[in-house]
Amino acid sequence: MQATIAVLSGDGIGPEVTAQAVKVLAAVARARGHAFSFQELPIGGGAIDAGLPALPAATLEACRRADAVLLGAVGGTQWDGLPPPRRPEAGLLGLRRELRLFANLRPLRAYPELAGASPLRPDVLAGTDLLIVRELTGGLYFGEPRGRHVRDGRRAAVDTLPYTEDEVARIARVAFRAARERRRLVTSVDKANVLHSSQLWREVVVEVAREFPDVRLEHMLVDTAAMQLVRQPAAFDVVVTENMFGDILSDEAAGLVGSLGFLPSASLGESGPSLYEPVHGTAPDIAGHGIANPVGAILSAAMLLRFALGLPEEAGAVERAVAEVIASGARTADVAGGGAAVGTGEFGDRVAARVG
């Protein structure tokens, strides 16, 4: 197979971890006779520092033409003073919006060997295997009106949480279809005891559920969900929720396994190229030291193989290789607990060697 992959490494640890994902994809291509070409493009803070917008037009165009987009992370403290539309994050949000990537899949599986890195008791964590389906192009992140103003001489600001029934229905269908491949339970998370948008959300999810009589549906308020995630994470299968709730719950879910470094994600639209990125951010405090955990980025590459290129065997080989490297005792600094740590590049080398 021939494929063009747009590589948007971004800021902070983005380039270090993305390099490992590319390394592993290149090893897969060599081993299985595929031809992947990688096209590096600026986004986020790096683009801003080069005098470009956070999402340069040429980057967007190249992404549209690519078979898939692999992204590292964007942002950093040096751009914190900028208003939201001019921050590095605007580059990523613009890309999600322009490519219409409404479905963000964030799977979380607890590796038994890493139980010691979790803040949870091993018996609470055992069996945790969940998928967060986060709505990605609506809700609080994009709703209008938004912005700052002055009212009665005082500073004020507004953000808006809108949803249409079609937006809710299409993300609900993604969740139900995913549940069919898993344990057939969908937990729809909302705040229907307070928010109009959540009442609509719940109504529409109930309607869509009728198309999937073989999948069980439960509703959970977002505050309860935040608590249940730490009390009984193994009870969840597929969680479907609004953009902002999904952002928050997915970091919490990552915390369950002890490090944000392990979570991959795929962002899918109805058609066109899809985007793959680790859930973690730029981690400016450790950037450039070669100690970041590349697992989230490498597992994102596995999702790319599965969803964008239709190569499930190759994807499985990458996921198995990661599990084997972890089982062999390799630990990056985030989960080494003060013990001997393997660097970012070395970890990537070990995974690449196993898929080759």
Ligand code: IPM
């Ligand atoms: C994520 C990130 C982004 C988000 C930021 C970088 C804009 O936190 O992908 O979870 O909030 O969606």
Ligand code: MN
């Ligand atoms: Mn986030």
